Amino acid sequence: MPYEELSEKLETPPKQEIPKEQQDKPLFEEKDIKSPDFKFVPGNHLWKQQGYYIVCYGCELEHAVWLGPDKLMVGVNDKGPIIKTRKELGMV
Numbered sequence: 823m824p825y826e827e828l829s830e831k832l833e834t835p836p837k838q839e840i841p842k843e844q845q846d847k848p849l850f851e852e853k854d855i856k857s858p859d860f861k862f863v864p865g866n867h868l869w870k871q872q873g874y875y876i877v878c879y880g881c882e883l884e885h886a887v888w889l890g891p892d893k894l895m896v897g898v899n900d901k902g903p904i905i906k907t908r909k910e911l912g913m914v
């Protein structure tokens with residue numbers, strides 16, 4: 823057998839082609855836990871005092887902060903609600 827012919831026969835067979843859809847599909851679905859489906863983004867809070875709480879109606883998700891009986895929300899600035907104690911307001 824001539825050398826060329828022999829080397830051709832010894833050549834490894836071509837790798838079986840993997841179908842395209844199988845190549846692209848990962849074995850398991852990777853879930854990016856850093857970007858969950860729901861993201862709470864605090865936006866423009868709209869605080870309103872309601873009893874012992876201040877409740878925000880501005881966000882998609884309503885949230886509230888406990889104030890307690892001796893604190894009152896007197897206004898809002900760019901940092902958030904302005905809370906004063908009844909003592910500070912001279913109410914006690």
Ligand SMILES: [Zn+2]
Binds near residue numbers: 865880881885
């Ligand atoms: Zn809010």
